[in-house]
Amino acid sequence: MxxxxxxxxxxxxxxxxxxxxxxxxxxxxxxxxxxxxxxxxxxxxxxxxxxxxxxxxxxxxxxxIPDALTPVEIQAGLDTGVIGREVIYFEETDSTNARACALGEEGALEGTVVVAERQTGGKGRMGRRWASPPGVNLYTSVLLRPPIPPVLAPQLTFLSAVAVALAAEEVAGLAAAVKWPNDILLGGKKVAGLLNEMSAETEAVHYVVLGIGVNINMGAEQFPDDLRYPATSLALEGGRQISRLEFTRALYRRLDELYATFLREGFGPLRQKWQDLCDVVGRRVEVDTQGRIQRGIVLGLESDGALLLEAESGEREKILAGDVRLLDG
Structure with a gap:
């Protein structure tokens, strides 16, 4: 032993x-x-x-017990069906997503989670760097093997977003909002980011990795000066330290519940939960899609996870990728 x-x-x-x-x-x-x-x-x-x-x-x-994200502490009282059935822990790694993808290739069980105290190569959407100081936040990746076609896999990004928002309310008492496609906000500032990765063939998904980074007890002085958007942490917004262990367990439980519903009932219930948490539905926004600016009213999500926009011309447009900025305050 x-x-x-x-x-x-x-x-x-x-x-x-x-x-x-x-x-x-x-x-x-x-x-x-x-x-x-x-x-x-x-x-x-x-x-x-x-x-x-x-x-x-x-x-x-x-x-x-310490506020440590070790397997034995995370799994104590977790009581989930799939998520967290195996917990792989690193004091330090380059990226939890990289480790989870490797496990996916090796045949690891669905629901395996990777968690690290520190990442040396944490990354966000579009290759942006994700600040990953040790001992204050949650850096985790969840391995799923959903029986869905690859075209539906982007829907799972919204699974992560809703789970993080619900866990923030449950543990910290904070009302988080979700921002398309994969940000979670508190008071208009980013508190978490998501990055999904997938291995698939034409008709089948081998695995999906849900990468989740949540700023839990990060202090204002720990944020990099070159952040693209204002950022915050649960502790800064709530005015108190938050148990990382309690938050992590709550997140995995929420993911487990939402994933079970997704497999049983499809995207509809998840889409509705996301739209309920999204504070830009019905509001005027500007979307930057690789240099092309589109403005309009957000109508909601399409079935494939695209943002549905009523453009200024009156036409409806599907936005597959881009950065959203609120225009009406």
Whole structure:
């Protein structure tokens, strides 16, 4: 058993006791290691931020956990059907999307999630850089294998957007708005971004990776000066620190619920939820589509995820990609 595996097993034993004591002998026997090895692993858990009480003749008791996005903590009480059935954790990686795509190629189970404390090559839509400081945010990617044709895969971007907005309300009490195609806003400032990637053939999707980055406890001084749009975090908007662990679990639960509905009922319910959260539906906007500016009233989403715009000419136009800016305040 690896050292990391031993620590996870110790934490599972603590949880089974429901806050009670676990003797060193019981841990030693359960793991098949010496008492001194148990003591060493307890010390490492304390270094990771766990509060563990030790009482002679009674053993050890877990009294506090860190806000750490480790597999054992994420999965504790997660209670999902698909999302998070396996959690792959990195202290540091280039990109959680890159790791999830590699897992997809290797045949990893649907619902596998990748989470990292820090990304060295985080990226957003159109190749833009995503700032990824350690210990304050959520950087995660979710591997799905939906039984849908590739043409419908873009609909899953809205799955992520709705899930993030609902999790922000549930955990932080903040009313987030979604912005087409893949931003989540608080007070008009970007709090999260999404990047989907897909592997498919003409008629079949091999896998879809939902890349999700959420600014949770990021301070104002941690944002880069060269951001394209104003940004914020849940903590800055809510005026308090937010549990990353609690938010991550809530996000995975929401994704699980929404994905199950999507597979069962199609895009309709998800599209309606997205439109309910979108603050530009019915408002006048300007859309920059690679240098071509289009203005009009947002009517909503098409079935393929395109933005439906009533142009100034009165004609309806489908926007497949672009940056949206509100014109009526």
């Amino acid at each position: 690896t050292a990391g595996g031993a620590r996870e097993e110790i934490l599972k034993l603590f949880r089974q006791k429901g806050g009670g004591f676990v003797s060193g002998e019981e841990i030693s026997r359960g793991l098949g290691v010496s008492r001194s090895a148990v003591w060493k692993q307890i010390g490492l858990l304390r270094e990771m931020g766990y509060t563990i009480e030790a009482v002679t003749s009674r053993g050890y008791r877990l009294t506090g």
